Amino acid sequence: MAKASDAEIELRIHEVKNLLSDGCTRADIVRYTAKKWGLAKRQTDEYITRAKEELRELNSAITSCLWKLYKKAEDAPAVQHQIIMSIAKMQGLDQQIINHVIEDKRELSETDVEALEAVLLEDESETH
Numbered sequence: 302m303a304k305a306s307d308a309e310i311e312l313r314i315h316e317v318k319n320l321l322s323d324g325c326t327r328a329d330i331v332r333y334t335a336k337k338w339g340l341a342k343r344q345t346d347e348y349i350t351r352a353k354e355e356l357r358e359l360n361s362a363i364t365s366c367l368w369k370l371y372k373k374a375e376d377a378p379a380v381q382h383q384i385i386m387s388i389a390k391m392q393g394l395d396q397q398i399i400n401h402v403i404e405d406k407r408e409l410s411e412t413d414v415e416a417l418e419a420v421l422l423e424d425e426s427e428t429h
Contacts, residue, residue, distance in 0.1 A: 305338075310348075313334070313338065313348055314348050314351050314352050314355065315352075317330060317334070317345075317348045317349055317351075317352040318352040318355060318356055320333065321349070321352055321353065321356060322356070327346075327349060330345060330348075330349060331345045334348065360391055363391065364388055364391060364392075367384050367387060367388050368384075368388070370384055371384040371385065371388075
């Protein structure tokens with residue numbers, strides 16, 4: 302089989318990102334890439350590694366934007382709540398616990414916001 306062009310590799314990585322985002326396992330992706338492109342496990346693992354890195358970078362950029370929106374929405378607690386829940390979901394945190402904390406507080410002080418932000422950002426850095 303001929304070597305894939307750079308453009309084709311980028312398209313394949315994009316497709317692997319979609320598979321990962323849909324919750325496919327490594328085994329699912331290995332089967333898929335073997336059938337569709339005739340790839341070996343080693344090459345598929347390289348695509349998965351690159352796709353995961355791109356997804357982490359995207360997640361980080363989106364999280365940063367969401368925090369900026371959170372800070373601008375200080376007069377809209379419901380919006381802030383939804384932003385916190387979105388960040389928690391992106392970080393894989395238990396949304397029920399986050400929701401419970403927010404509902405118990407009703408209104409977070411600046412210190413509480415900073416503490417929550419630190420926890421969410423800490424969790425993000427541990428996933429890298």
